[in-house]
Amino acid sequence: MVKEAVEEARKAAEETAEEETAQETAEEAAEETVEETAQETSEEASEEAADSEKAEEGSEEKKKFFGKKKKDKKDEKIEELTDKLxxxxxxxxxxxxxxxxxxxxxxxxxxxxxxxxxxxxxxxxxxxxxxxxxxxxxxxxxxxxxxxxxxxxxxxxxxEVKPIEAVGKEFDPNFHNAVMHVEDENLGENIVAEEFQKGYLYRDSVVRHSMVKVAN
Structure with a gap:
């Protein structure tokens, strides 16, 4: 009886030891799982925070380049009046x-x-x-x-009124009005031989043409 009781006690002790070992192993595994989960969660949180900062920076840049500040009504009125003036x-x-x-x-x-x-x-x-x-x-x-x-x-x-030069000058219809022609060997072609009435200029404009006789 004693032998059997000892044997049962030994078996019970071994079973208890195995249970304690299994429990310790389970606890260690659970702690490792918790630590890994916590680390993953921390990493994910860090990545989300970084993504959030980048998104905010991108939003600020968009505001700088694409989002213009709305002008004040007073400034718009000043620009309108300045343009009108x-x-x-x-x-x-x-x-x-x-x-x-x-x-x-x-x-x-x-x-x-x-x-x-x-x-x-x-x-x-x-x-x-x-x-x-x-x-x-x-x-x-x-x-x-x-x-x-x-x-x-x-x-x-x-x-600035001055007479038009005529006698001895080449006939110019812009200044002279030929009313007669004469053949004269002493004068060249289209030379004014005589002036019947003086012509006058006012500045550079003809007031009255010279009335002349043209040779040849």
């Missing part, structure tokens, strides 16, 4: 230049019209003075007329 100033400058050009043209047309009306007076002075004899040149009245004529011509010259 710039356009108005350009239009005013164009209007001023156009007006000055039109005024200059109107002044030139008006000046030419007045000069054209004065020229017959100049012609009459020249005809009258040309008819004065040598004896009459000492006459006070004649001398007075000569002074008036010289003053008139000086005034015209002062406003």
């Amino acid at each position: 710039t356009r108005q100033m350009a239009e005013f400058d164009n209007f001023r230049k156009r007006t000055e050009k039109e005024k200059s043209q109107m002044y030139e047309v008006g000046a030419k019209d007045i000069i054209e009306k004065i020229l017959p007076v100049v012609d009459n002075f020249e005809r009258g003075l040309a008819a004065v004899t040598e004896e009459e040149k000492e006459n006070a009245f004649v001398q007075g007329m000569e002074k008036v004529y010289k003053q008139l011509m000086t005034t015209l010259e002062g406003i």
Whole structure:
């Protein structure tokens, strides 16, 4: 009986030892599993955090390159008024230049019209003075007329009115009006031989063409 009891106690002790060993092994395996799980979880959390930071950085870059800050209404109004003022100033400058050009043209047309009306007076002075004899040149009245004529011509010259050169010059239809032709061996082809009426320029514009006789 004693032997059997000892044998049973030995078997019970071995079974207990095996159970304790299996339990320890299971506990060790469980701890290793927990540590591995914890490490994997930590790694996944780190990767997610890194991905989140990258996503935020990408979002910031997109905002910088693609997302423009909305302008303030006050700034938009200032830009609108500035653009409007710039356009108005350009239009005013164009209007001023156009007006000055039109005024200059109107002044030139008006000046030419007045000069054209004065020229017959100049012609009459020249005809009258040309008819004065040598004896009459000492006459006070004649001398007075000569002074008036010289003053008139000086005034015209002062406003850029000058006679067109004709006699001895080559005929130019831009300045001369040929009313007669003559054969003259002493003159070349298309040379003005005589002037019947003086022509005049106002600045660079013809007020009246010279009335001439052209040779050959």
